[in-house]
Amino acid sequence: MKKDTLTIKKQFGQFYSGGPILFITYNRKLFFPTQNSVSVIDLVNGKVEPLNFRSRDIINTIDIDQTGKFLTTIDKTNLLLIIDIDQKKIKTKLLLKGPCFTCKWSPRGKYLVLTISNFAQVWKIGFSEKNTQSFCQLARTYFSHYSEIISIDWNFSGNFFISASLDFTIKIFPFRKNSNFREINLTGFIERILSVKFFNFSNHFLVLCENNILYRIELLKKKEKEQEKNFSPVLDKNFIFKVKLKNKKSMATSFWIHPLSKILFLGYSTGILTIYDLKKISQKNHKNFQIKKIQKIIFSENFLSYISNFSMCLNVRFFSLGNLKKGKIIVYDREKEEINVIYESFFETPSCLAVSSNDKLLIVGDNKGTITIWSIKTGFCILKFSNHLLAINKVSFFKFFSRLAISASKDGSLKIYDLKKCMVIRTFSCKLKKKNFDSLAVNYSGFFIASSCQKTFKIHIWSLKKGVLIEILNGHESYINKLFFFGKRLKILSSSWDKTFRIWQFENYNKLNYSCICDIFRTKGKILGTCLNPNSKEIAFFVQNDGFLFFNLILKKVVFRIKNSLKKGFKTLNFSENTYKNLAMTYSFNGEKFFFSSSEGPVYYIISSLSLNENVSKRLWNEGFFYQLHFPELNIRKEKSANKFLPDRIIDFIFAKKHEYCFILSSTIFFYSLKFGKITKIKTKPKPFQKERKKLISEKTMKWLFFKKNLYFNFLFIQIFKKLAQIAQKKETQPQKRFIFFKTLRKKIFKKKFFTFPEFTKIFFNCEKNFKKKKNLIEIKILNKKNKILKKLNYLKTKLFFLI
Known part of the structure; x- marks a missing residue:
């Protein structure tokens, strides 16, 4: 049995979830963790793309070796992954015994040191010549700290490494067997230690503590025979230098040292970044030393208010700042003195999305009334609007104008946005007290807009040229699911929970005296989902007690029907009352495949294409295939946490207009490419369908005249x-x-x-x-x-x- 696969292209709405931020200088790429994945910002091409893997839980820490080929990630479930960045494959999977928050590759790239609570482990990692297989072997374990280890770093030669713990101690551990010294203990720190860092090509290191205290410590060589090449470092109290940074309002949170020029970068809690020079040291007092301030960069609170972690490119042109509280990352260009990249989520609880006709833009509506517009190619947010007061129910692009977008909100207003001018050009509303617009549709020419109200169950039609409400259509008795304009003429299709869907056709709507004909089609249950085929006059409905119905608009009858009683295709999909409200249905970009999904689980079924018969000029059902889509996941342990960050609660499911790409709206937006495989085959026969037609006549006074159906029909006549x-x-x-x-x-x-x-x-x-x-x-x-x-x-x- 073949399984379908989903390869993740991009993921919109992700945010920085804490941990180290790493630069690869020669590629100008920035790596940072985003929940259970790692995202990459390409500064050359200006793109954001996630790596094609997913861990089981939130990633605690990451690190890249000095060659820039292998990436290590450790998540909250103690799962360690080693990933080949070029081949985009997972080389090694290892399950640790305890939680790990720091890891560091050795300078030579063969060893990896990591901390598990209060002890450190060094693992030897080897790869074959073809890089097809790898192995991990535990080399040494160090037990000496009494509390959790916070920070760790290697010496430039890889002979020893340093660790700092919450027990106010620093320890230096030897790694090579030929080294002639034992571990060194540093105590006496009054403030809590934040991080430690070695200088390159020297045995000096810096220690940053709370209350803006910075220590510079030097390790000396022990006097031994000249014949011995190895040295053993010794700590002398006369070479411990201390300085207190003069910044009363803010606290230092993180620092970074340039490996060659010995320039120190300090980040503060108020979003201030200061650059110091460590070359000039006063020789009068050995216990204190002075540093020279070179530059001070202040960011406003809108961009960054707390620097939790940052990293620097080796040419000191670009540096990145991370804010864990806001989930934001900023890339700053020192030469141009401007912010180059801003990466954040921009929305918390998305409610709707839509794709432009040229497949370049994506619009997302939020429950807090904000609208964000994203570039599909780069993955960045281009524009942000916050003009609505309440939640946004529907968003849409104009069919032939990707420059214009429209949104419908619970505050009873519709707004049209010009994305080139970055402003709202039109606002539509009505005078009714109960206003809550939900469904939304735009005409083929873009001159008319229709929207339905959740509370009054009426359809409102506006003219874009005049900016006036033209007509209000009455008739539905319950919540209206969907609205569609189909054809070049003014025809509207509406489906509702009152067990009917209606086709409203306007005749002579350019004149004063025009008429509207309403065709009413009745079903056995509530219509809970509706979607229109983009390339043919065909509509798919999901009825509560009748399954899926495929209705042909030309023949005006049901072409195909799939019932809920067919258990072969619906074993894993539960049709309960909770799934009815969040049922997502859509066609592919060419109209050949039909997709639907429930909100209870990330399982999708695809029904095969309907072939076009040219002689009969209607669509006939040839074969009914079901396909199941599987998300990429790790098969180490089948736990509930393995699918934690996959789209388990699907809000909406939309296809691109011209490509086989789909967008799944969950807590974030997943951008997938699809591959298909056959699972089951089901064939059924269509049944007759009930239909009525009522003629509605309108005059200058805009009053509708209904001819209602009488109840004394003879049974013989029916x-x-x-x-x-x-x-x-x-x-x-x-x-x-x-x-x-x-x-x-x-x-x-x-x-x-x-x-x-x-x-x-x-x-x-x-x-x-x-x-x-x-x-x-x-x-x-x-x-x-x-x-x-x-x-x-x-x-x-x-x-x-x-x-x-």
């Missing part, structure tokens, strides 16, 4: 029209003779073909053998029934219009 619809499609293959009535009822003629009524069937079968003898008796009985039916027909012709 069965006549059912027989007409069924028998008209059948060929004459049965040996029975059927009777037909003509309009000229005075002519008493019998022919071979005729429609039978329930009252006449018994007479016909009894008299089939001796037909010639009893001919006169049959004519008398039929004529008595004709007069009653004719009176009923003449009465109903003046009241109702029927189409069969």
Whole structure:
């Protein structure tokens, strides 16, 4: 059995979730953790893309070796992954015994040191020549701290490493077997230690503590014989230098040292970044040392208010700042003295999304009334609007104008945005007290806009040229699911929970006297989902007690039906009341495949394409296939946490207009490319469908005149029209003779073909053998029934219009 795969292209709405920020200088790429994945900002091409892997939980820490080929990630479930960045493959999976918050590659790239609570482990990692396989081996374990280890760093030679803990101690551990010293302990720190860092090509390191205290510590060589090449560092108290930074309002939170020029970068809690020079040291007092301030960069509170972590490019042109509280990352250009990149989520609880006609832009609506517009190519947010007061229900682009977008909100207003001018150009509303616009549709030409109200169940139509409300359509008695404009003429399709969907057709709408004809189609249950095929006049409905219906607008009948009783395709999908409200349905960009998904689980089913028959000019169902889409996940342990960050609660599901890309709206927006595989095959036959038609006439006063249906229909009259619809499609293959009535009822003629009524069937079968003898008796009985039916027909012709 083949399985479908989803490859993640991008993920919109992600944010910085804490941890180190790493630069690869030669590629100008920035790596940072975003919940259970790692995102990459390409400063050359100006793009943001996530790496094609997903961990089981939030990532605690990451690190890249000095070659820039391998990336290590450790998440909250103690899962360690080593990923090849070039090949985009996971090389090694390792499950640790405890939580790990820091890790560091050795300078030579063969060893990885990581901390688990209060002890440190060094792992040896090897790769084959073809880089197809890898292995991990535990080299050494160090037990000496009494509390959790916060920071760790290697020496430039890789002979020893340093660690800082919450027990106010710093320890230096030897790693090489040939080293002639034991571990060194540093105590006496009054303030809590934040981080430690070695200088490159030296045995000096810096220690940053709380209350803006910075220590510079030097390790000296022990006097030994000249023949021995190895050295053993010794700590001297005379070479511990201390300085207190003069900044009373803010506290230092993180620092970074340039490996070659010995320039110190300090980040503060108020968003201030200061640059110091460590070369100039006063030799008078050994216990204190002075540093020279080179530059001070202040960011406003709108951009950054707290620097939790930052990193620098080796050419000191770009540096990145991370704010864990806001989930924001800023890339600053020192040469141009401006912010180059701002990366943040921009929305918390998305409610709707739409794709432009050229597949370049994505618009997202929020429950807090904000609208964000994203570039699909780069992955960055381009514009942000916050003009609505309440939550946004629907957003949409104009069909042939990707420059214009529209939104409908709970505050009872519709707004049109010009994305080039970055402003709102039109606002539509109505004078009703109860206003809550939900469904939204734009005309083919873009001159008319329709929206439905959740509380009054009315459809409002506005003219974009005049900016005035043209008409209000009444008729629905419950919540309206969807609105569509189809065709070049002014035709609107609306589906509702009142077990009906209606087609509203305007005639002569450019003149003062125009008319609207409403076709009403009734179903067995509530219509909970509706979608329109982009390349054919076909609509798919999901009915509560009747399954999926595929309706042809040209033939005005159901082409295909899938019931809930077919258990082969619906084993994993539960059709409960909770899934009805959040059911997502859509067609592919070419209209050949139909997708639907429930909100309870990340499982999708795809129904095969409908082929076009040119001779009949209608769409026929050839084969009914179901496909299941599977999300990429790790198969180490089948736990509930493995699917924690996959789109388990799907709000909406939209396809691109010209490509096989889909957008899934969950807590964030997933941008996938698809590959298909066959699972099951189901075939069913369509059944007849009920239909009515009412003619609605409008005058200058805009008052609607309804001809309502009376309740005293004769049961016999309803069965006549059912027989007409069924028998008209059948060929004459049965040996029975059927009777037909003509309009000229005075002519008493019998022919071979005729429609039978329930009252006449018994007479016909009894008299089939001796037909010639009893001919006169049959004519008398039929004529008595004709007069009653004719009176009923003449009465109903003046009241109702029927189409069969």
